[in-house]
Amino acid sequence: MRIxxxxxxxxxxxxxxxxTVLSSFLRDQLALTGCHVGCDTSQCGACVxxxxxxxxxxxxxxxxxxAGSEITTIEGMANADGSLNVIQQAFQDHHGLQCGFCTPGMVMSAAALLKENPKPSEAEVRDYLEGNICRCTGYHNIVKAIMAASGQDVVPVAAE
Amino acid sequence: MYNFDVEMPGSVADAVSAMGREEAQALGGGQTLIPTLKQRLASPSVLVSLSKISEMKGVCTGEDGALCIGGATVHAAVAKDGFAGLAGLASRIGDPAVRARGTIGGSLANNDPSACYPAAALGCGATIVTNSREIAADDYFQGMFDTALEEGEIITEVRFPVPEVSRYEKFVQPASRFALVGVFVARFSEGVRVAVTGASEDGVFRWAEAEAALSQAFSENAVDGLSVPADGMISDLHGSAAYRAHLVGVMTKRAVANAA
Structure with a gap:
């Protein structure tokens, strides 16, 4: 069918x-391969x-x-001039990624969280990320990046 | 997944007619069905998506004061607009992305023995409204993955009598985050209802002994000394039957303590 x-x-x-699932359509037909498929069973959240x-x-x-919807993927998150948006920049600044596989989903979830809750507590960030799995970072720096992206103070050193 | 056709009806009437096609299967939010299809555990020839039927979405208060929730309403909407116990339950199903797609009708139609919503529907004595009739929750749940729904029948609405206070407590299975045991407690002027999910091999059930005790005195202590038999409880690597039976009491106490 045509969509x-x-x-x-x-x-x-x-x-x-x-x-055809949406992730396959985005990746295989629109070449938006920033939408990562980790588990393909709705556990890991890389495809958010x-x-x-x-x-x-x-x-x-x-x-x-x-069909008929407005979709935003990680490819649509950068600023108009191509620079990283505030969430993406915060992930870089706070070492919120290592291998980077989960990062598109993390950024998309973080953006959804900050839209509905602009100043979340650390507990709220962790709760919201329940469906996003990262096997590298231990989440600490991801949470820190999202707190920083929301304009809240975080300890600048990655680990101490 | 095996391939299938997709129908996108815009009304209940069109959905019912599409469900008349051979090997048709209704698709709610797909948060259970799509993974099931990927595992090839189901092979419908046509999926009838209920996601574009606006008359089946939304939360409102009916003439009798009941909370009426459209069958295609997503968990996130119930988390926002439900009464305390129900909103609390909906806000802890899955994760935010799952709650943006998963629907109350889909959950009740599937009747997973570890799903949360069956406990709320049975615990409140809700009415399951379909395209053809109304079914009392006490008659609706008929065992693991089994309900009173007939072939092709669609849940269009769920009506919840609003309790004075209510609360859902679940002990999550650490890997799947489904309820290892979940208990919904609702206090009405005419008495207390207690419904248990996750525990029994027969799916959701009411705990009559606790209902009687809590109707006498709505306090944690009222449940002291009461226990459900381990017989017939689910036993797997996440918890033995005896452990689940024990958790029923613990979750009931927590629900009473936190009821609002």
Missing amino acids: DMVVNGKEAGGEVEGR VHVDGQAVKSCTMLAAEA
């Missing part, structure tokens, strides 16, 4: 099978994108159901 949607502000579309402003796991949503 059309707006992805990162631009019209996008294509032919999909009923079983925004659908009409809501963070969803794109491996667990049919592409057909996203």
Whole structure:
């Protein structure tokens, strides 16, 4: 079937099978490979994108159901001049990534959190990241990056 | 996944008609069904998505004061607009991304023995409204993954009598984060209801002994000395039957202590 949607502000579309999930459509047909598929079972959160402003796991949503929606992926997060946005920059500044595989999902979840709760507590950040798994960092610096991105003071040294 | 057609009806009537197709399966938020399809544990020939049916979405108060929740309403919306016990339950299902897609109708239709919503529906004595009839929660749940729903029947709404106070407490299975045991306690003027999920091989059930005791005195101490038999409890590597039976008492006490 034919589906059309707006992805990162631009019209996008294509032919999909009923079983095509959104993550496959984004990666294989739109070449937006920043949407990572870690587990493909909706556990890990690497594939989180925004659908009409809501963070969803794109491996667990049919592409057909996203027809007519506005999608934002990690490729749509940078500033207009191509520089990192405030969340991405905070991840770099606070060493919020090591291998980087989970990072697109982490950034998309963080953006959704800060939109609904601009000044979250550390506990709220950790709670919101329940569905995003990182196997490198131990989460500490990810949480720190998100706290910093929300404009709150964090201890500048990565580990002490 | 095996391939299938997708239907996107815009009304309940169109959904019911699409469900008449051979080997049709309703698709709520897909947070259980899509992983199930990926494992090839189901092979419908057509999925009828309920996600574009606006008449099946939203939370409102009915004429009798009941909270009416559309069958295609996502957990995040119930977390925002439900009464204390129900909102608390919805806000702790899965994770934020799952709560943005998963629906109350999908959860109740699936009746996973470890799902949270069945405890709320049974614990409040909710009414499950479908495209063709109304089913009392006491008649609806018929065992693990089994419900009173007929082939092709769709949950369009769930009506919750609003309790004076209520609370859901769950002990999460550390890997899946599903309820190892979850207990919903609701106090109404006519008495207290206690519903238990995650524990029994027969799915969600009411704990009559605790209901009687709590209806006499709504306090943690009222549950002292009461226990559910370990017989018929789920036993797996995450917890033995005896452990689950013990947790039923603990979660009930916590729910009473935190009821609001």
